[in-house]
Amino acid sequence: MRIPLFKPDFGKEEEEALIKVIRSGWIAQGMQVKLFEEKIAEHIRIEPDRVVALSSGTAALHLALICAGISAGDEVLVPSMGFVATAEAVVYCNAVPVFTDVDKWLHTSDVSAFESKLSNKTKAIMPVHVYGRMAPMDKLTDWARDKGLIVIEDAAPAFGAALSGKPAGLWGEYGCYSLQSSKPLTAGDGGILIAPNKEKADEARCLRFQGANVWDFTNIDFSDFWEEDFIKLGYSYRMTDLQAAVGLVQLKRYTEITAKKVELFNQYNELLSSASDKIFLPPEDVNNLPSTTALQQYIIVIKDGGKEKRDGIVKKARKKGIFLMNGGYCLPSHSLWKSCGFNVNDKEFPSALFAGDSTISLPLYVGLKQSEVKEVCDLLLEMA
Numbered sequence: 001m002r003i004p005l006f007k008p009d010f011g012k013e014e015e016e017a018l019i020k021v022i023r024s025g026w027i028a029q030g031m032q033v034k035l036f037e038e039k040i041a042e043h044i045r046i047e048p049d050r051v052v053a054l055s056s057g058t059a060a061l062h063l064a065l066i067c068a069g070i071s072a073g074d075e076v077l078v079p080s081m082g083f084v085a086t087a088e089a090v091v092y093c094n095a096v097p098v099f100t101d102v103d104k105w106l107h108t109s110d111v112s113a114f115e116s117k118l119s120n121k122t123k124a125i126m127p128v129h130v131y132g133r134m135a136p137m138d139k140l141t142d143w144a145r146d147k148g149l150i151v152i153e154d155a156a157p158a159f160g161a162a163l164s165g166k167p168a169g170l171w172g173e174y175g176c177y178s179l180q181s182s183k184p185l186t187a188g189d190g191g192i193l194i195a196p197n198k199e200k201a202d203e204a205r206c207l208r209f210q211g212a213n214v215w216d217f218t219n220i221d222f223s224d225f226w227e228e229d230f231i232k233l234g235y236s237y238r239m240t241d242l243q244a245a246v247g248l249v250q251l252k253r254y255t256e257i258t259a260k261k262v263e264l265f266n267q268y269n270e271l272l273s274s275a276s277d278k279i280f281l282p283p284e285d286v287n288n289l290p291s292t293t294a295l296q297q298y299i300i301v302i303k304d305g306g307k308e309k310r311d312g313i314v315k316k317a318r319k320k321g322i323f324l325m326n327g328g329y330c331l332p333s334h335s336l337w338k339s340c341g342f343n344v345n346d347k348e349f350p351s352a353l354f355a356g357d358s359t360i361s362l363p364l365y366v367g368l369k370q371s372e373v374k375e376v377c378d379l380l381l382e383m384a
């Protein structure tokens with residue numbers, strides 16, 4: 001594709017960091033991962049022993065649910081618009097994801113959506129900061145605490161987002177970031193779990209390495225004899241030092257990378273503003289509070305959209321070498337749930353159905369040229 005949807009901004013520094021790890025001979029989870037966890041903690045201003053680096057954002061969601069005690073038969077309220085991983089992680093725990101409709105335009109969840117699906121089996125809610133846009137966490141956490149529910153924030157696309165100055169990932173008991181290549185902070189792939197305390201983070205560290213009682217190899221004396229025991233049913237969810245080394249450089253460059261994306265984001269705003277009667281543009285502040293949206297892609301909604309119109313625009317763009325795609329998915333429409341034995345009817349979620357058929361994700365990455373942003377906008381202005 002001439003203009004891809006996303007493209008990580010990796011350069012000399014990332015290359016050198018990778019070469020250093022390769023030459024060190026220690027590739028698996030080691031000192032780089034530990035340092036990365038410390039730097040993430042410093043960035044969001046929390047204690048370093050609450051941060052657990054993992055192989056993916058989905059692994060972070062899964063471990064958050066286990067550490068929160070979610071098990072067979074429990075219900076977990078999840079939004080109906082976003083990405084399948086949120087609900088899949090619930091199913092990994094033999095629990096039931098209960099879908100809730102979203103705001104028609106913002107695609108975030110509000111209290112009434114969760115309230116309408118509350119039952120005596122509900123144990124947790126998983127608000128998603130869809131596209132890096134903050135869900136109204138002030139109201140959602142107040143409500144969840146009142147109902148005795150655990151809050152697991154799916155902040156997969158939202159590293160760097162904040163509401164009233166408080167970062168995404170720190171509002172709930174657990175917060176989960178993804179570091180996949182399209183995300184605002186990337187390590188190629190990977191995830192971060194923010195646990196409520198050291199005890200829960202240590203539980204996740206144990207589960208990350210197959211449930212072993214030894215999980216930190218950075219301070220072991222290898223000349224000494226030691227033997228691990230496997231004390232829990234764990235997983236292979238480790239991050240490698242290669243990923244962490246790249247993540248460390250990207251974290252150091254986070255402000256510079258974000259500033260460039262903000263410029264392009266503003267250019268989209270400017271060029272598309274004349275079509276605001278036809279295209280819903282990403283709002284500046286959401287939830288009537290000062291907020292920062294983490295920049296993944298630039299997401300628009302075609303106001304009188306629908307699948308045929310939206311897909312027509314996407315197809316035409318791709319023919320011209322511009323990779324556009326849907327912005328998110330109406331999750332209840334996936335056939336997966338039937339195969340898992342759940343009876344889900346997507347007609348119950350009119351806003352998510354509309355959103356799933358009418359959003360478009362536009363390219364947003366450091367190497368994107370202003371002339372390319374204009375080309376994308378010209379196509380939208382012609383077809384929306």
Ligand SMILES: Cc1ncc(COP(=O)(O)O)c(C=O)c1O
Binds near residue numbers: 059083156177
């Ligand atoms: C909302 C949401 N949740 C979870 C994930 C899963 O993250 P990962 O791909 O790192 O497993 C993603 C990734 O796109 C996401 O957008």
